[in-house]
Amino acid sequence: MICRRKLIDRTTHLQWFHLISVNLSAVDTGKRYIGHSVDSSQKSINNGNITTIDKMSLASNLACLVDESSPVDERKPMNRLELKRYLELRIKKRVKDQYKNGKFHDLIEKVIANPYTLQDAYDSMRVNSNVNLSSECDNINFTSLAEELASGKFDISSNVYSISSRRTNNEKLVLPNLKTNVIQEAIRIALEVVYRPHFSKISHGCRTGRGQSSALKYICKEIANPDWWFPLTLNKKIDMRILSKLISTMESKIEDPKLYSIIHSMFNAGVLNIEFGAFAKGHGLPQEGVLSPILINIYLDLFDHEILNLSMKYEVLDTSDDGQRDESKLRSWFRRQMGPTRNGGYTSGVRVHCCRLMDEILVLVNGSKEVSMALKSEIETYVQGSLYLDLDSKTNILRCNDPRGVKFTGKIIKRTVIESPAVRAVHKLKEKVELFALQKEEAWDEGMVRIGKKVLGHGFKKVKESEIKHLADYNSVLSRVSCFRKPGMLTDHWYKVLLKVWMQDITLKKHETEEHILSKLLTEKALPQDLKDSFYAFQNHVKRYVSSEAKSTVTLLPESTVSSESVYITEVSSPLKAIRMCLQRYGITNREGYPRACHTLVLLDHDHIIDWFHGIVTRWLRWYHLCDNFGEIKLLITEKVRKSCIRTLATKYRLHEFEIERKFDSDLSVLPSSDDYEIDSVNTIVESRDFYYDEGLLYGIPYSGLCLLSLARTVSKSRPCTCFVIGCRAAAPCVYTIHVMQRQKFPVWNTGFSSCIHLSMHGKRIGLCKQHLKDLFIGHISLQSICFDDWK
Known part of the structure; x- marks a missing residue:
């Protein structure tokens, strides 16, 4: 304590160690020594001599030192x-x-x-x-x-x-x-x-130190080379x-x-x-209550123990003839207790992993597909027969290297290969050749389209010239078909009729575009055959090189270089398409994806408007900082969220965007731009980890979605209102209306917005003080903290 608080000088240090040594020696010799008081001992030490010891116990001396070193008034308040x-x-x-x-x-x-x-x-x-x-x-x-x-x-x-x-x-x-x-x-x-x-170690969610981040880290870093995986989709109300x-x-x-x-x-x-599957739909819902997380964990703990039993069964028993011996001493002991298998082996080479985040479950298997299907069948039988829960029958077993990946915790999890430097060099050369061929193909198509448009223009010119008698060529095909031209028909109309007849003659397909018609069916037919043959020969050589040359080059590399250095890793990606849809649904972007003013927030104060957009940033940084495409989330924040906030303020005050940025420069600093992003994002993530978001203590807050509130009315003396937040008796200056912006089907993406608020909440009004309105927007409290019966 002395070293920690650093409030006692060196003399007091010596006094304390002297008192401890004297009393400890008294314990060893069976005698009882009494130590100096603080003042007398200080005086003796300052004189350089240690004199006789006054009658005071060791506990009293240490208590005096603690009282002097750490006054109660100076204690740091608890967070x-x-x-x-x-x-x-x-x-x-x-x-x-x-x-x-x-x-x-x-x-x-x-x-x-x-x-x-x-x-x-x-x-x-x-x-x-x-x-x-x-x-x-x-x-x-x-x-x-x-x-x-x-x-x-x-x-x-x-x-x-x-x-x-x-x-x-x-x-x-x-x-x-x-x-x-x-x-x-x-x-x-x-x-x-x-x-x-x-609780089992595979259980995550609403537990201290075992939340969404720990679940993703377990899947990405602690599970080595799985072959198959499948999610279990629960859907049942209690x-x-x-x-x-x-x-x-x-x-x-x-x-x-x-x-x-x-x-x-x-x-x-x-x-x-309690509704199983509700946490996958949307976290922090007011209808779930504070009891649902712990009761769901207690109930699904039966599943956790069952999956451990099944994993031991499949890992210990020898279900395949080509298994490899596992060197785990614990598993070897279990195998010896169970005896040899039918072919004399002791191992199946199968490993089963499971990760459960509340009611979201992901099972990973290292083994054959038959083993995975048998395991999935046993799990479904147990869940439906013993736990009485419904499962989504559409869930399929996928290979871990499937490019589609698997959906879990509102993210996409994929297995990708990290190639060796030699293999990467081969593929890099292949990509350069592909890019060069693609550039030549685009240049060829653009040239064909340009020539085709010139041909159309030349034909239109000829139609106009046919109307002038001294320029008309009576021997041309155009003059022969001019007899079919109706009297009084305009030049443009006549030319369109000719094009329509030509298009019917070549029997076009519905999927072909105008550019394709001009380049393939008009221009290329008129080109010299040797020019066309040389271009398509070049394209065919590129395709053969990409398909065969790269593989043959890889086979020439040493086997150790190809096999040992190429490893698979697990990548986590955020659902960018779903995030963009949510931005459009909440009025932050238009249909084309460009940021716009959120008109529902215009009547709020400027600081609360900024807090609402700040809540999006903090939630996204907290949820997606482990994703490998986190850079694209940064672009969405800087290009969509920040610009939408500025345009909302510009609509409110009817000022130009540059003036808004200059006027609210300090307030808008919570919405990081591309220049200062690195520092702000790191600080925000550290703050969220250290203070606000312990899932085991602050129930519902880490997963509380962002709500859209609009101003309903201001509070007057004739119609007073207090804050609806539990435990807050402050006056509410305004009453706000809750808007349920989406009702998504199961399963859904957790994107930062409330994905599944009960439709009965739509249009309900709540009173909030300024502080708790800010806390709700930023994410320091959730909808569970609001008592909706205060109007009664």
């Missing part, structure tokens, strides 16, 4: 994550006290139905809402709430509210009120304490059969009938909105 850890740690100690005989007992009565636990859960929700804990809070009597919960008198059905919309045929969306939210948060933290140590299976699973670790009764009550009230 959001530290506060969250501190609150959950207090509840964790209460949960651990209920562990007896291998199970946790009476969590509702002894832990959750405790005013201090409910207060900590409420404070945890306020931390998620980015509310200062010292500010004024909601009027909740935690003592009476704990008594109602312990006695079973708390009625879940009367503490929820529902919203509906005509767009969903009056389908109701049931959401918990504040008290139910507090109880759900307390239950969530208690379940996290029980199950967090038991029903009574799934709930019964979930509760029977939880009974193996928790013995508490009251807990299961409350979960049943939440399900019957419709507030337990």
Whole structure:
């Protein structure tokens, strides 16, 4: 502590080490020494001599030194994550006290139905809402709430509210009120304490240190040379059969009938909105609730253990005759325990890997396709028969080197080969030859089209000359067919009739363009045959070289150079096409892809308009910084998002774009340009990793999509409004309308915008203070932090 805080001088250092040595020697000799006080010891040391020791214990001396070195007033305030850890740690100690005989007992009565636990859960929700804990809070009597919960008198059905919309045929969306939210948060933290140590290593999502980034890193760096992969697409809403299976699973670790009764009550009230596949559709949805992530992880933990059993089965048993011996000592022990296989071997050469991000699952197999198909069949049988979940039957087994790749976590994952320098040199020469031939072909086509247009112009000139008697050539074909010209027909019309007759004569195909007609059917037919033969001979030589010469050159290289240095790597790509579609859907770009003003945001303040676009940047930097095409995301930010923000401000203030950039230069610095991109992007990513986005603590915030809000009205004294964010009692200056911009089918891309908000939320109005409007736009809070029943 002395070295860390650096608040004690060298003399105090010597005093402390002297006191420790004296007391330690007293312990060794069985004697009890009493040390100096701080002042007397300081005086003795300054004089160069250590005199007799006053009567004070070692603990008292060290306490004095700590008090002098680290005053309480100078302690650094805790950030959001530290506060969250501190609150959950207090509840964790209460949960651990209920562990007896291998199970946790009476969590509702002894832990959750405790005013201090409910207060900590409420404070945890306020931390998620980015509310200062010292500010004024909601009027909740935690003592009476704990008594109602312990006695079973708390009625879940009367503490929820529902919203509906005509767009969903009056389908109701049931959401918990504040008290139910507090109880759900307390239950969530208690379940996290029980199950967090038991989750499998293949499980990612809503866990500390195991989120989307860790899942992608595991697939890209820790899985070596898979042959086949296939995603598992779950799609099922929770029903009574799934709930019964979930509760029977939880009974193996928790013995508490009251807990299961409350979960049943939440399900019957419709507030337990768990839908498998919803996290793949869109994260951070208000209808999912805080309980859904932990319950999904608990339920799918059965799948995690089953896939581990299946992987051990396929890796240990010898299912092929041409397997190679695996040198793993652990697997060798398992094989010895199971005995030799039918052909005397002990290994199958098969490796099975699985990665699960909440309800998104990707299975990778190193082996034959037959093994992969058998494994997929067993997995589907278990998921449908034992977990009662539906699977997408269209999911196919793909080769890992398939250029289409596989969709996972809103990204495209592909396997590409890194070639050796010698092979790359051969392919580079081949690409140069292809490029040279392509340039010659384009020049040939352009020349043919140019000559064809000149021919048409020459023909039109001849038609005009035929109308002049002294210039007309009566022996030409044009003069012979002029008898078919109707009286009074204009020159242009007559020429079009001639072209139409000619086109009918050559029997054109529908897919041929005008350029193709001019070059292939008009110009080339009139060219000398030797010129055409020389050009097409050159093109044929290029094709033969590209197809055969490159392969033959590679075969001449040493085998070690070709095989040992050429390795496959896993690349992750962001869905640029889907991102561009979202930009168009939200009004940031037009149909041609050019940035435009987002008219829905025009009525907002200029700082909130910039915050909305800043939220796109921060989300994209957080989600796509591991993608190999991250440079194209940078171009979208600088060319689409930033320019759209500037044009939105220009529309609002009716100023030129250059004046807007000059006026809001400091505010627009959060939207990086191409010049200062490297520094800003790195700083933003580091900030997001270190502070805001721990998936295990800040539930729903890392995956909260960007919402589009428009100004509905300003608040007046006759119609007051407070902020709808949980725990915030600040006055809301404005009321905003939520716009549901898209309703995509499953599976969808996570692009930074809300991909699956319930349609009942469309048109609903919420009141937000300026700070929480900014937090919602930037991504510091999610829609789960908003209490929609405040209008009541």
